[in-house]
Amino acid sequence: MRYLINVGLLTVCGTLCHAQKEPQIFRASAFDIGKSQFLMPAVAPGQVIEFAVRLPASMVEALKLNFIRGETPVEAAPWPLKLAEWSGKVRYRETGAEVRTWDMPVGGVRYVYFPGLGETALVTVQFPWEANRPPLGLDVGDYGASFSLSAAGQETAPVTARVVGSAPLLSGLRREGGPEGPARPGDRLTILATGLGRTSPPTPAGTAPRSPVPLEPFVFGGFNYGPRCCQVYFDFDNPSMPLGYGRVPVPAEEVTLKPGEVGVYEIRVTMPPVPGSVSSCTGWNPGSGSGSGNTRVTVVGDGRSDAPAQMFFCTAPDPL
Numbered sequence: 001m002r003y004l005i006n007v008g009l010l011t012v013c014g015t016l017c018h019a020q021k022e023p024q025i026f027r028a029s030a031f032d033i034g035k036s037q038f039l040m041p042a043v044a045p046g047q048v049i050e051f052a053v054r055l056p057a058s059m060v061e062a063l064k065l066n067f068i069r070g071e072t073p074v075e076a077a078p079w080p081l082k083l084a085e086w087s088g089k090v091r092y093r094e095t096g097a098e099v100r101t102w103d104m105p106v107g108g109v110r111y112v113y114f115p116g117l118g119e120t121a122l123v124t125v126q127f128p129w130e131a132n133r134p135p136l137g138l139d140v141g142d143y144g145a146s147f148s149l150s151a152a153g154q155e156t157a158p159v160t161a162r163v164v165g166s167a168p169l170l171s172g173l174r175r176e177g178g179p180e181g182p183a184r185p186g187d188r189l190t191i192l193a194t195g196l197g198r199t200s201p202p203t204p205a206g207t208a209p210r211s212p213v214p215l216e217p218f219v220f221g222g223f224n225y226g227p228r229c230c231q232v233y234f235d236f237d238n239p240s241m242p243l244g245y246g247r248v249p250v251p252a253e254e255v256t257l258k259p260g261e262v263g264v265y266e267i268r269v270t271m272p273p274v275p276g277s278v279s280s281c282t283g284w285n286p287g288s289g290s291g292s293g294n295t296r297v298t299v300v301g302d303g304r305s306d307a308p309a310q311m312f313f314c315t316a317p318d319p320l
Contacts, residue, residue: 023059023156025149027052030169030195031161042164043145044301046129046203047195048107048263053121053149053156060119062152077262079105079126079206085151088125092145092163102128105206107262123149126263128205129198131163166301167195168230170309171264173286173297182281182314183271191267192258193299193309196229199257212256212266229255232269235296236278236315247298248272267299274317281314288312
């Protein structure tokens with residue numbers, strides 16, 4: 001199963017699209033384009049990113065998009081470095097003044113058409129695991145990665161994001177024992193995410209592990225502090241309010257790379273006690289909107305505290 005992060009495409013193009021001569025990345029699933037490096041959400045090695053590329057008329061003709069619609073599938077990992085003519089590169093300053101260029105595995109290509117926006121390519125790539133995270137204390141500023149995509153002999157202008165150890169995005173939530181009814185205290189939950197950083201042993205870019213692979217440990221001052229991952233919080237009282245209102249920290253018991261998928265992690269936690277005052281909620285249908293439940297689970301990495309990854313779901317206290 002290939003993993004995609006969907007991109008919202010409600011963007012006004014106006015007359016610029018008609019005069020466009022070069023392909024242009026205008027949206028990325030993992031970070032906001034055009035913001036200051038100190039403000040934008042970050043990316044981590046291994047991050048799966050879907051880029052939205054506005055195509056000029058010359059590329060539409062070269063790629064024969066009038067005859068191609070839908071998705072170019074990838075049968076299985078490893079992801080190739082070129083798919084349906086598309087390839088990608090990331091230039092990253094790892095240490096000091098050293099800048100390296102990495103080829104990015106391509107996991108999928110889709111073409112869509114939007115009125116006023118024109119032909120758009122949605123290209124899914126992986127920021128290679130092999131790229132090193134910045135040194136401790138230097139997670140912003142100069143340590144930026146510049147992403148560009150190419151097809152039909154044309155290359156996009158680069159877009160830049162800062163690089164950190166972990167920058168989670170959530171893609172799903174599972175509960176042991178089936179989907180019936182709300183989650184209760186003591187239930188085992190598995191949070192699906194991307195962007196949690198490197199693993200130990202290392203995982204080659206574009207590959208899917210055959211068995212769970214743990215995260216790389218955080219070692220400082222000779223002490224091993226375990227996986228450098230994230231903080232997990234549950235909000236019961238005010239799940240639609242900003243992070244920090246009624247939140248309950250929950251330890252991540254295990255964090256591993258999911259077998260069979262590229263760049264997808266599983267975070268395992270146990271449901272804490274649920275307040276008796278929590279609003280009534282039935283069913284089990286986790287989603288990104290507050291209408292999906294009465295509780296919010298939030299995962300905060302070292303580079304995404306300003307835009308935490310979150311999902312909503314239904315919980316209920318233990319019956320008396």
